[in-house]
Amino acid sequence: MTNKFYITTPIYYPSGSPHIGHCYTTVACDVVSRYKRARGFDVLFLTGTDEHGQKIEDKAAAAGLAPQAYADQIVEEFKKLWTFMNISYDRFVRTTDDYHIKTVQYVFEELYKRGYIYKGQYTGKYCKPCESFWTDSQLVDGKCPDCGREVVETSEEAYFFKLSEFSDRLKALLESGTFLEPESRVKEMVNNFIKTGLEDVCVSRTSFKWGVPVNFDEKHVVYVWVDALSNYISALGYHNDTYSDFDKYWPADIHVMAKEIVRFHSLVWPAMLMALDLPLPKKIYAHGWIVMGDKKMSKSLGNVVDPFILGKRYGIDALRYEILREMPYAGDSFFSTELFLQRINTDLANNLGNLVSRSVSMVAKYFDGTLSAERQAEELDADLINLAKELPSKVEERIDDFHLCEALDLIQSLVSRANKYIDETTPWTLAKSPEMKIRLATVLYNLLETIRICAIMLEPFMPESMKEVLSRIGASGEETSWNSVHEFGVLSRTTTVRAGDPIFPRINIEEEQKFLLADAC
Ligand code: MSP
Secondary structure (H helix, E strand, O other): OOOEEEEEEEEEOOOOOOOHHHHHHHHHHHHHHHHHHHOOOEEEEEEEEOOOOHHHHHHHHHOOOOHHHHHHHHHHHHHHHHHHOOOOOOEEEEOOOHHHHHHHHHHHHHHHHOOOEEEEEEEEEEEOOOOEEEOHHHOEOOEOOOOOOOOEEEEEEEEEEOHHHHHHHHHHHHOOOOOEEOHHHHHHHHHHHHOOOOOOEEOEEOOOOOOOEOOOOOOOEEOHHHHHHOHHHHOOOOOOOOOOOHHHHOOOOEEEEEHHHHHHHHHHHHHHHHHOOOOOOOOEEEEOOEEEOOEEOOOOOOOOOOHHHHHHHHOHHHHHHHHHHOOOOOOOEEOOHHHHHHHHHHHHHHHHHHHHHHHHHHHHHHHOOEOOOOOOOOOOHHHHHHHHHHHHHHHHHHHHOOOHHHHHHHHHHHHHHHHHHHHHHOHHHHOOOHHHHHHHHHHHHHHHHHHHHHHHHHOOOOHHHHHHHHHHOOOOHHHHOHHHHHOOOOOOOOOEOOOOOOOOOOOOHHHHHHHHHHHHO
16 A cells, blocks of 8 residues: 655735745645655645635725635735646645635534633734734733734634643643654743643634634634634545545644744644544644845745746746755745855756766767767776765655755765766766777766766756756656666666756856846846
8 A cells, every 4th residue: 555645835825925935835845745756655735825814804905805806816826836836736725615614614613512612702912914812921022922013902702722721732742752843843832832821722703704604603703723724634525525535644744834833733733633533743844934134034024036037037946946955954044036046056057957968968979879888897986876875865864854955965965976076087088098988988877877866866856857857868767766766777778868958057147136136026
């Protein structure tokens, strides 16, 4: 039986056009999904949009549209961006989909019937942009601790979820090992929320209408976070008839998100699942933010870099690469077009692109495109071959653990080693002596074989350009499968290469920056 792998992004608020910040989580999940599929897993990759709540209602009103019409427009933009970024999601859930609403109503009523939801009076502070309730002690300088914006005093009849009852179980869960990563987030959750005393969560609102109605008390709508978190099971058909693979895919193998919404995923969500007697997700992984200057990139801060402009001009694969390459595990990353363009030149054009074009053009030049079969190994080859053999299992480990930037770093180290091998073996000198022809074929084969292994490992990150690389070195069928990366010598000895334009052309950084400033942004 094949193993299943269920991976999710947060469902995004369609409160404005998507930007590069949104791309990190989605591209990272896409890489891991593609990698898992390549390794034979039956993957379900879910993404979607979180369309209810006061924020969307307000935005729609400001745009002179009904909330649904407003959300429809922006959801199209998200879908367009994911198609553009070559995201291989399997399902797209919208919280306004009928089946999702059915699941949310079931979840809310079931929690109520089980005694985990009760009616009370809510008085406190509410941050509209974050759709979060705060107590006075949680505020920072009287403002929302998440986004630093003003909060408003709220008082209304509301339903509450008994989060406080789950304190001990949640603490045990968080401290049990690998449920929440990186480790630093565990301390943050335990110290900032559990140790200070978990409070029950307000889970309904009466002050606005744009939400899922509580089916047994229609003047209430379900609080957006209970609505939103339920997407992870509604999209599998939990208590709805649209899908029927809950038993197959649940529990999720990993929920991925940025750090600001860990609280909901590592406290509220597991508690809801415990209350429903459902299995818990295996892992919550919270990465850092893409920042520009010292602020999280976001629509409201007005420092968004348009992924459509950058992707069209420099290639989707280069953009995907950059987004992942700069994000350290457990840290934030910095995005600037200058850094992006530099990275294209150093990693993609000079290192990888150069290795491919030099190797392929030498096979074209010295062998008319098709390598001869005889080999003559030398001691000098061992270092490159050993590295190429050792690396794949390390890369697998990094991708499995979501250390994607480190995986790329490792692959680039093999590319660099192969470039050094060209300098060490100087094929152009070998080409001058006919008696060295066999040695020359050996050197070029070792290069093509290293390229094959690198391209397979890079394919989840840069799918289109790596397919092209594999085709240029004449690799096909089993020679391009993930299974074959652990072996050196898989490529046909008499492979035929195809030369072509540079896969990643070098960029004139100064000129491009002028272009981006003047014409694009
Ligand atoms: N709707 C909620 C999530 C509900 S999930 C059950 C929400 N939406 S959001 O549109 O604000 O998206 C937040 C998520 O978008 C982050 O957690 C992260 O995954 C991604 N990012 C948005 N901006 C980002 C950066 N600048 N940097 C990295 N990722 C960020 O919260």
